[in-house]
Amino acid sequence: MASSGQLHVDFELKSPAEKVWGTIRDSTTIFPQALSHDYKSIQVLEGDGKAPGSVRLINYAEGSPIVKVSKERIESVDEAEKKYVYSIIDGDLQKYYKTFIGKIIVVPKGESSLVKWSCEFEKASEEIPDPSVIKEFAVKNFKEIDDYLHETTYDRVI
Numbered sequence: 229m230a231s232s233g234q235l236h237v238d239f240e241l242k243s244p245a246e247k248v249w250g251t252i253r254d255s256t257t258i259f260p261q262a263l264s265h266d267y268k269s270i271q272v273l274e275g276d277g278k279a280p281g282s283v284r285l286i287n288y289a290e291g292s293p294i295v296k297v298s299k300e301r302i303e304s305v306d307e308a309e310k311k312y313v314y315s316i317i318d319g320d321l322q323k324y325y326k327t328f329i330g331k332i333i334v335v336p337k338g339e340s341s342l343v344k345w346s347c348e349f350e351k352a353s354e355e356i357p358d359p360s361v362i363k364e365f366a367v368k369n370f371k372e373i374d375d376y377l378h379e380t381t382y383d384r385v386i
Contacts, residue, residue: 232327232350235363239343241374245336248343249310251373252332253278262376263369265289273299280304283317294361295320303329310334325359326350330366343370 241248251258256277260267268287275282282302288295298319305312316328327350335342345366349359 231354232348233358234346234348235358235360236344236346237363237367238345239367239370240337241341241343241370243341243374243377244339245310245334245341247377248341248370248373249334251377252312252334253305256284258373258376259369262380263372266292266365266369275302278302278305286319292365294324321362322352324352324356326352328359345370 256270256272260269266289268289269285270277270287271285273283273285277284280302284300284302286298286300288297298321299317300314301317303313303315310333312332314330316322316325316330321328327348329348331344331346333344335344345363347359347362
């Protein structure tokens, strides 16, 4: 029987929580622009790409460690709590994990923000390692988005 588990990481960003949250909500457009080395495209297949039930097809670029394609469903969004939950429903990640549910929470911290990223997973087999590489990829992406927010005038758009 394959094992399941959870991973968590909290990290601080320089950008205010509203800007970080706005970027997450507009990630379909912003991630391929700001992180083109990691994301080729994000395409909305069902819904509007922001509401629960929406399905997005993500094509990763060369910077992605183990996954080139994934399909995710937005499970829930809480605007007040700045909480976003998604599940992987198809793609390369399912070769390694039967289930993968990610959660992102953005917490205001003065002029900056604290991002809490976590995932729950069930391995496809016992030999599969915990998805630490995915956790590291998420942290790297958010730190790069933080830099992007400081380098652009994106804040005028939100």
